[in-house]
Amino acid sequence: MRSIDPINFDLLVGRRLWRSMSSTGMWVEKYRPTKLSEIVNQTEIIGSLEALIAHPADMPHLLFSGSAGVGKTTAAMCISKQILGENAKDYTLELNASDERGIGMVREKVKKFSRFAGMSDAPFKLIILDEADEMTNDAQTALRRIIEDTAQYCRFILIANNISKIIEPIQSRCAAFKFTSIPEEDVISRLGEISKKEKIKSDKKGLKAVYEYSEGDLRHAINLLQATASIGDITEEHVKSSAGLTKTSDVDGVLAMALAGKIIEAREKMIELIKVYGMSESDFLKYLNAAVFKSKHERLSEILEFIAKYDYRILVGANPEIQLSALLAELGNVEK
Ligand SMILES: Nc1ncnc2c1ncn2[C@@H]1O[C@H](COP(=O)(O)OP(=O)(O)OP(=O)(O)O)[C@@H](O)[C@H]1O
Ligand SMILES: [Mg+2]
Structure with missing residues (x-):
């Protein structure tokens, strides 16, 4: 995983996309709000944050949680x-x-960064720590010390998808804000604004289709809008074809190959879907799960158990490529 040194506003790209696209020309970056007041939805949170930043010297550490693409990093x-x-x-x-x-890197960087204190032109230095929920409990305990040791000059904004993975002593030192997924009308109106600025034609059904694929993840929605615009107007049909219906059917193909014992081919296709088309590992498993259901395989429950097992391993941090390859190999044995 990459680490970003001093913040670079132009190059920050959603982490699930950086592997598949470059940041230049990406609408998610072009239309990333630069003021809290421009952030879509999250009204209560934005109200509280505006109140907090009105008196920066009193601002506590902050903890942002919530699902992907809803405005945490942006805020x-x-x-x-x-x-x-x-x-x-x-x-x-x-x-x-x-x-x-790991935490050693965090400590070193924070130490260096917080060293030059006594700035007259700013109330504090700010440290934004993304994916804080990926840290082990030990690392979080160390982080708590770092937060305390630097509190005089630094404020932290910790970002996590899952707040329950953040240890209590850290939670209690931060003002916590839970971001929610963006409702349909707000996603559609944002997509409408962007379409207008980009001078692309869209119809209601097309924008609704984008929303449905995005499930309230505005980053996903904007990316899909941009991908669709490269085909033509934003119609339901164009959205469907750019949303990668072909890609989900490719996952059906991976399943068929694996079950037929063609592990190497299945693995190659799987890697292509992830590396080239930017399908996330968890989406791959989701589509694979759907493909298994569709197949009505006679050993359905056993196959679903396999998928669940590997889903869990990846969730707790095992190397996804190795795990998905092992899953395909295991599927290859089912029909033997
Ligand atoms: N509430 C929002 N208002 C306006 N734009 C948003 C909002 N949420 C997401 N976006 C758009 O999606 C992009 C990604 O948002 P952001 O980086 O804030 O997501 P995130 O919540 O940090 O997601 P992740 O958990 O994946 O890091 C932004 O550049 C912006 O274009
Ligand atoms: Mg983020």
Whole structure:
């Protein structure tokens, strides 16, 4: 996993997409809000954050949680810009907690970064720590010390998908905000605004279809809008074809190959879907699960158990490529 050094507003790309697209020309970046007031939905949270940043010196550490693509990183970046102004770049450090170098790396970077204290032009330095829920409990305990040791000069914004994985002593030191997925009308109106600015034609059914694929993940919705626009107008039909119906049917193909014992071919296709088409490992498993149901295989329950087992292993941090390959190999034995 990459780590981002001092924050670079232009290059920050959603982590689930960085492997499949470059940031240049991406609408998610072009239309990323730069002020809290521009953030869609999350009204209560934005109200509270606006109140907090009105008195920056009193701002507590913050903990943002919630699902993907709903504005957590965006809100953190807006706070940085709004409080630190032109010093934002120099006084903000963005770190990815799940970086393989772990808590030692976090400690080193925070230490270096917090060293030059006594700034007269900013109330504090800001440290944005993304994927904090990927840290082990021990690492989080170490992080708690780091937060305490630097509290005089630094504020932390911790970002997590799953707040229940954050240890209690950290939770209790932060003001916590739970971001929710974006409702249909807000996704559609945002997509409408972007379509207008990009001068692309869209119809209601097309935008609704984008929403349905995105499940309230605005990043996903905007990416799908952009992908569809490269085919033509935003109609239901175009959305469906760019949403990768072909890709889900490719997963059906992977299942068929694996069950037929063609493990190498199945693995190659799986890797292509993930590396080239940017399908996430969890989506791959979701589609595979759906494909198994559709297949009405006589050993359905056994196959579903396999998928669940590997889903769990990946969730707790095992290497996805190795796990998915092992899953395919296991499927290859089912019909033997
Ligand atoms: N509430 C929102 N208002 C406006 N744009 C949003 C909102 N949420 C997401 N977006 C769009 O999606 C992109 C990604 O959002 P962001 O990086 O804030 O997601 P996130 O919640 O941090 O997701 P993740 O958990 O995957 O890191 C933004 O650049 C922006 O274009
Ligand atoms: Mg984020």
